[in-house]
Amino acid sequence: MTTSNDIGAGGNQMDKIAVLIPCYNEEKTIGKVIRDAKAALPEATIYVYNNNSKDRTAEIAAEAGAVVRNEYMQGKGNVIRRMFREIDALVYVMVDGDDTYPMESAREMVDMVLNRNADMVVGDRLSSTYYQENKRPFHNFGNNLVRGSINKLFGCNIRDIMTGFRAFSYEFVKTFPVLSKGFEIETEMTIHAVYNNMQIENVVIDYRDRPEGSVSKLNTYSDGFKVLRTIMRLYRSYKPFWFFLMIAIVLALVSIGFFIPILQEYWTTHMVPRFPTLIVCCFIMLSAVQAFFAGVILSTMAIGDRRQFEMQLNMLQRHKENDYNG
CATH class of the missing domain: 3.90.550.10 (Spore Coat Polysaccharide Biosynthesis Protein SpsA; Chain A)
Structure with a gap:
């Protein structure tokens, strides 16, 4: 019709x-x-x-x-x-x-x-x-x-x-x-x-x-x-673990890059004159850790979605056979 x-x-x-x-x-x-x-x-x-x-x-x-x-x-x-x-x-x-x-x-x-x-x-x-x-x-x-x-x-x-x-x-x-x-x-x-x-x-x-x-x-x-x-x-x-892992690596490298001069200065003088930079480094590293665990959690959820998708495929296969033959 x-x-x-x-x-x-x-x-x-x-x-x-x-x-x-x-x-x-x-x-x-x-x-x-x-x-x-x-x-x-x-x-x-x-x-x-x-x-x-x-x-x-x-x-x-x-x-x-x-x-x-x-x-x-x-x-x-x-x-x-x-x-x-x-x-x-x-x-x-x-x-x-x-x-x-x-x-x-x-x-x-x-x-x-x-x-x-x-x-x-x-x-x-x-x-x-x-x-x-x-x-x-x-x-x-x-x-x-x-x-x-x-x-x-x-x-x-x-x-x-x-x-x-x-x-x-x-x-x-x-x-x-x-x-x-x-x-x-x-x-x-x-x-x-x-x-x-x-x-x-x-x-x-x-x-x-x-x-x-x-x-x-x-x-x-x-x-x-x-x-x-x-x-x-x-x-x-679809690939949340690798996506957020890349973000975590970039953030960690930035944090380490700014932290190394502070650490070197501390070893030389036993003083930390740049506290604001040190604090920022800590927050950036914390963000890197959060990004990593976000990737782990979302990756686990994506695996669950894949299981649901496979079940949906099985149901569609039976539905297609019934509709076409019926």
């Missing part, structure tokens, strides 16, 4: 494959993306989520045969939150509406979820044509910086963090807490999958730059800063 918020055909039952396309002012490319998705995955239901577009994006998507819905809170993260809440499917394919990702790889990505138990399949642009096609050098630098930071901090080997072409399992979608509002959402997805030991696969895909007349909504500097801030926020949440 089509809801009143839909334009086009579609149902509320669980789909086998759902193609999710978040869109904001993509009238020049959305029709082709939908046609390509139908050709690659003819059995899929295609959903276009219109995010306050001021052009004919929604109208063109409906004419092309997609189910069109609206998300009125601006930002890609808000759109994906709405998609993941409303759509039930065995496998989800998420692709941008700007026609930069050829859909020919979609079938391979879907098969990895359905037949190889993958929870997230990453469309890897950086191993193919991205650096040749992309005309924005700071984007290239930013992609490498984000990829290197996450792989180092979380001990993983994800080849493309910022790609907008991915496939997901039902379990991933229904356990992913969307906290980001904008383009940092891809970073959040990746870290969620890595931290929770979900199966991640990489598929090398071609990338093509936007066609003439299609404008990117990504701001290199402001969105890049948001992505880096998201990495640190999630590192603090």
Whole structure:
């Protein structure tokens, strides 16, 4: 049954494959993306989520045969939150509406979820044509910086963090807490999958730059800063012991650095003429000790959260089987 918020055909039952396309002012490319998705995955239901577009994006998507819905809170993260809440499917394919990702790889990505138990399949642009096609050098630098930071901090080997072409399992979608509002959402997805030991696969895909007349909504500097801030926020949440240990080490080194001259002077003169500095050193060292124990406590809580997550996965597995078979 089509809801009143839909334009086009579609149902509320669980789909086998759902193609999710978040869109904001993509009238020049959305029709082709939908046609390509139908050709690659003819059995899929295609959903276009219109995010306050001021052009004919929604109208063109409906004419092309997609189910069109609206998300009125601006930002890609808000759109994906709405998609993941409303759509039930065995496998989800998420692709941008700007026609930069050829859909020919979609079938391979879907098969990895359905037949190889993958929870997230990453469309890897950086191993193919991205650096040749992309005309924005700071984007290239930013992609490498984000990829290197996450792989180092979380001990993983994800080849493309910022790609907008991915496939997901039902379990991933229904356990992913969307906290980001904008383009940092891809970073959040990746870290969620890595931290929770979900199966991640990489598929090398071609990338093509936007066609003439299609404008990117990504701001290199402001969105890049948001992505880096998201990495640190999630590192603090998922790896609290190491995060607060680093803070404790820095504070301890500062305290020791200022304390050593005072100690040397005391050994020489048996006097402590700089009492204010000594007091500050003591408070800084106390802060270091507090940071260390905060990391220990929060790490114990994070382990408890992981146990709850595993139990939630088991419940979702039974729920998915009952819904799809029933």
